[in-house]
Amino acid sequence: MLFVHPATGIEVAKGKFDSLVADADIRRIESELSFVQVKASMSTRARMQQVKNEICANRRQIAYSRLEAVAGAENPYSLIQIFGRGHLIVKAGAAMYVTHCSPVDVLPRTGTNCTEEIPVRWNNTDLFVDPISFVIQSAGTISRCNDIAPSRFQIAGRWYCMFPEMRECGAPEELPVQAVKIDEGKTTGLGLGRSIYTQDQIQAFVDFQDAHQVRRAYLAETAEIAYAGRGPNGEWGHGLGGLASASVVSLVGSHLIPLYAVFGPAAVIIIFSLFLVGVIRLVATLIIRVITIIRVRGFGLWVLAAIWGTAFQIALT
Known part of the structure; x- marks a missing residue:
């Protein structure tokens, strides 16, 4: 059975409902979406432009730094990444002149001293090659020979050390790209209080370091x-x-002056004193001879005989 009870306190909505959105609302939503899209596009473009500007500024700064390194410290390796090996930089005024060298074949040789450059022979002439730029030069930079840190060169894919004779040795470690922990412990004094090098070798290495530090x-x-x-x-x-x-x-x-090795700087004074005594004696002898000839034979050409002792004796007879 169904019972219906009227409730006067409850109200019921009446009318016709529209399910479509008004045109103004559609335009407003489309405008907001367009603004968001344009803003995002402009922000991305601005960021890309900023990145390009930063890259350009960094490249310009790197170029300035390289030019300053060449002009100030005259570093011959500042532009090696741009021009490669086999070029020479010369500073003249406010300009840098880069000279590309012609490649030639050279032969390594044994030098008389340890040098920073590779001793070579080309066209029957002893020369030196810069181990980094491969530029040939007529003189080398002499350094102290030592067994701990000898001069190393890479020749034909192999590493050689100079003592000053060239010996094949191990390759040095490459510069690490990632961060590594550095052991600050003493490596030359490990092992029961002894080192793998002798005291003479260690002293030669200390002299080598000191010689490099005192150049400036x-x-x-x-x-x-x-x-x-x-x-x-x-x-x-x-x-x-x-x-x-x-x-x-x-x-x-x-x-x-042979006497310099015996008397030292006093040899000059001794020689000058002997020379002065000889001059005084010679002048006094000439004066006495001239007076004697004039008294014996009178004044005439025979007075010149006073210069020579034998002629003086003949003039008096």
């Missing part, structure tokens, strides 16, 4: 001495210190 100090001191000894017209001085000047004087004196 030597150049600075030499430049200061040469600047302080400039002439009135701006000519540079000799650039030698007190010890170097004394060594040069000693070498020259030993070659020119």
Whole structure:
């Protein structure tokens, strides 16, 4: 059975419902979507432009850094990534001149000293090759020979060490790209208080390091001495210190004056004193002879006989 009870407190909606959205709402939604799309596109384009600008600025900065390295420190390897090996950089004023060298075949040779360059022979001439740029030069940079850190060169795919004779040795480790932990422990003193190198080898290595570290100090001191000894017209001085000047004087004196090796700098004073005594004796002898000839034979051409002892004796007879 169905019972129906009227409820006056409940209201029922009446009318016709429209399920379509108004045109204004559609346009508003489309506008918002278009704005979001344009904004995203412009943001992406701006970021890409910013990335391109950063890349361009970095490339320009790298180029400036390379030019500054060449102009300031005169680093011959600053442009090796651009021009490759076999080129020479020369600075003249505000310009850098890059010279491409012609390739030639050379033969390694044994040098008399340990050098930073590879000693070679080309066209019956002893030359040196830069181990990094492969440029041939007429002189090499001499370094101390040692067994711990010898000069290493890669020739025809193999590594050689200079002692100064060339010996085949192991290849050095390559520069790590990823971060590695560095062991700061002493590697030359491990193993029951002894090293794999002798004391003479370690001392030679210490002298080698010290010789490399004092090059800048030597150049600075030499430049200061040469600047302080400039002439009135701006000519540079000799650039030698007190010890170097004394060594040069000693070498020259030993070659020119035999007594210098015995008496040292006093040899010059001794020789000058003997020379002065000889001159005084010669002048006194001539005066006495001239007076004697004039008293015996009078004044005449025979007075010239006073110069020679034998003629003086004949003039008196």
